[in-house]
Amino acid sequence: MEWSDAKIIGSWIGFGLLHSLFANDEVKASVLRVLPAAASRWYRAAYNVASLGLTAVVGDGLLRNVERSDAIIFHEGVRSVVSNSVAVLAAAGFVSVCTAYDMLFFFGVKAAPSQPLGWCTLHRFVRHPWYTCALAFLWSRSMDRAKLLSTAMMTLYFFVGSRFEERRLCNMPGGAGARYRRYCTLVPGIIPLPWCFLTTTQISNVFST
Numbered sequence: 001m002e003w004s005d006a007k008i009i010g011s012w013i014g015f016g017l018l019h020s021l022f023a024n025d026e027v028k029a030s031v032l033r034v035l036p037a038a039a040s041r042w043y044r045a046a047y048n049v050a051s052l053g054l055t056a057v058v059g060d061g062l063l064r065n066v067e068r069s070d071a072i073i074f075h076e077g078v079r080s081v082v083s084n085s086v087a088v089l090a091a092a093g094f095v096s097v098c099t100a101y102d103m104l105f106f107f108g109v110k111a112a113p114s115q116p117l118g119w120c121t122l123h124r125f126v127r128h129p130w131y132t133c134a135l136a137f138l139w140s141r142s143m144d145r146a147k148l149l150s151t152a153m154m155t156l157y158f159f160v161g162s163r164f165e166e167r168r169l170c171n172m173p174g175g176a177g178a179r180y181r182r183y184c185t186l187v188p189g190i191i192p193l194p195w196c197f198l199t200t201t202q203i204s205n206v207f208s209t
Contacts, residue, residue: 005146019161022050028043044105070145071142073142075141083140083141083142102118125198135155139151139155
């Protein structure tokens with residue numbers, strides 16, 4: 001393994017540990033205890049801004065163009081048309097998922113979401129459509145060694161992080177956790193499977209209050 005590879009892997013591991021640490025409810029509660037009440041509402045906003053900043057630093061080059069001479073995976077001709085089509089669809093899907101969530105809560109402007117479980121059409125096929133769309137976009141790109149390694153590390157983080165996220169979702173109060181646990185038995189997490197999706201009837205059954 002080259003030093004540059006170790007640096008990329010170490011950076012992503014460090015990012016994952018920091019991101020998960022400050023998402024932990026106990027750590028969050030400890031931080032909020034020492035913050036002024038007026039500042040505590042901005043914890044989530046600061047967390048998301050810091051996360052985006054760290055992602056930009058650690059994932060530097062994920063979105064840059066790759067020259068053919070440096071590429072391990074390179075798309076041209078028909079493959080380029082297909083890969084770019086996948087990227088456009090993935091980006092559109094990512095944006096469409098935003099409509100399912102309370103983005104004011106996500107960015108820390110609101111203290112609580114308007115509803116505990118967001119929902120859009122893509123949730124019929126995967127439990128984490130944001131991750132699915134992000135990975136489809138990233139893996140559709142041409143890649144050199146560094147970009148491939150960063151994409152692989154981000155993929156690993158999405159899969160591991162989604163498991164921790166689901167622990168919290170499954171334990172939501174007020175019946176939302178029980179509904180989410182039912183949902184988990186019917187729909188895959190990140191990789192869609194042709195035979196696993198919610199029918200219209202199942203949607204109303206799983207997400208009925």
